[in-house]
Amino acid sequence: MGRTRVLHAATAVLSLLLYGFLLLHATGQAQITADPVFSVKSSPLPVGEVVRNLQQKNAQRTAALEGLVGTRVYRMQYRGLPSDRDAEMVVNMMYRAPAAKQFSVVSEKGSKFIIEHVFKKLLEGEQEAASDENRRRTALSSENYDFALASYEESPEGGRYILDLLPKTRNKFLYRGKIWVDAKDFAVVRIEGEPGKNPSFWIKKTEIEHRYIKVNDFWLPAENHTESTTRLGGRAVLSIEYKDYKVTKAVLPDVESAHQDPKSSRIRGIY
Numbered sequence: 001m002g003r004t005r006v007l008h009a010a011t012a013v014l015s016l017l018l019y020g021f022l023l024l025h026a027t028g029q030a031q032i033t034a035d036p037v038f039s040v041k042s043s044p045l046p047v048g049e050v051v052r053n054l055q056q057k058n059a060q061r062t063a064a065l066e067g068l069v070g071t072r073v074y075r076m077q078y079r080g081l082p083s084d085r086d087a088e089m090v091v092n093m094m095y096r097a098p099a100a101k102q103f104s105v106v107s108e109k110g111s112k113f114i115i116e117h118v119f120k121k122l123l124e125g126e127q128e129a130a131s132d133e134n135r136r137r138t139a140l141s142s143e144n145y146d147f148a149l150a151s152y153e154e155s156p157e158g159g160r161y162i163l164d165l166l167p168k169t170r171n172k173f174l175y176r177g178k179i180w181v182d183a184k185d186f187a188v189v190r191i192e193g194e195p196g197k198n199p200s201f202w203i204k205k206t207e208i209e210h211r212y213i214k215v216n217d218f219w220l221p222a223e224n225h226t227e228s229t230t231r232l233g234g235r236a237v238l239s240i241e242y243k244d245y246k247v248t249k250a251v252l253p254d255v256e257s258a259h260q261d262p263k264s265s266r267i268r269g270i271y
Contacts, residue, residue, distance in 0.1 A: 043152035043161065044183070050161050051147050053186040054140070061187075061218055067249030068095040070220075071106075073241040074119045078111075080234020087114035091123070101127060118238065138173045140165075140188070150178060159183030167196035175208060187219040188212065204229045215245045 045053075074089045087110030094102045103123050108115050128134065138144065148164040161181040167174035177193020191210040198206075206228040213222035224240045 043149055044159070045161070047147050047149040047161075047163065050149070050163065050181060050186070051142055054181055054188070055142070057186040058140070064250050065095075065218055065247070066097040066251060067247070068218075068220075069093065069244075069246050069248055070242060071244040073243070074122070074238075075241075076111075076114050076118055076236065076238045078114070078234065078236045080230065080236075081232060085111035085114055087111040087119065089115055089119045091119075099132075137171075140179070144168060144171075144174055152183075157182075160189060165193065170197040177208070182219075185214075185219065187214075202230050202232070204231045213242075213245075216247045216250070218247060218250070220245055 043050075070093050072091045072093060074087075074091065076085075076087050078085045087108075089108050090106040092104045092106055136143075144167060146166045146168060148166075150162040150164050153160045153162065160183060163179050163181060164177075165179060166176055174196035175191075175193040176196055177191065179191050180189040181187070182189050189212065191208070193208050194206050195208070206226065209225045210221065211223045212219050214220075221240070221242045223242065225237070226239075227235070227237045229235050
């Protein structure tokens with residue numbers, strides 16, 4: 001086994017971790033919950049209507065959010081050849097509509113290779129993924145995915161539709177798996193899956209999980225976790241913790257007025 005093969009495997013893992021975290025920026029927003037007890041019931045709505053509501057609500061939330069700040073903690077642990085590595089980076093983020101994000105690094109520790117080639121590449125990739133074309137090609141929509149209703153569950157936080165996802169194309173920026181959709185706000189609560197296409201021969205298996213939290217009227221990432229193993233036995237775990245959110249500016253139409261007059265643009269709130 002030459003050093004070149006080892007470096008190819010390590011690079012493949014790092015690349016796949018980037019793909020896994022870019023997925024969340026195209027799925028809309030969702031909510032995190034704490035291990036509730038579920039009871040399974042029949043679905044109130046058919047899958048087609050659930051997907052239409054999901055797409056509509058995600059578009060409305062995206063259009064309404066004009067300003068946001070928050071803090072992220074990036075952590076990575078890699079075990080395998082050519083060497084074990086760990087790193088952590090804390091970043092402040094400022095968002096301005098429609099797609100401008102500014103990042104400022106608060107602290108760094110651990111492997112410089114991970115910080116430069118994983119964490120900072122994630123920030124660069126997030127900027128690129130924000131373009132209208134990239135968002136359309138990777139969005140959680142009927143254009144990119146086939147949806148099937150797996151089940152409907154009741155929890156202390158309310159009802160949830162559980163949908164199976166199958167990408168319509170073999171695209172490494174899409175994924176196959178399950179999503180949990182809040183039955184009231186039609187926002188994704190949780191995502192579990194794997195890439196729609198393995199980006200490298202060196203990757204043996206990858207598991208992706210995203211969880212989210214509600215902030216004011218918006219559903220934002222709370223925790224993201226990607227774990228990969230290589231054919232050479234290496235293992236990488238990458239996580240992002242999101243915290244200290246503050247919605248600095250949002251324009252939300254008044255729901256009752258909009259129902260009475262579709263042309264109404266009265267503002268309900270600015271945060």
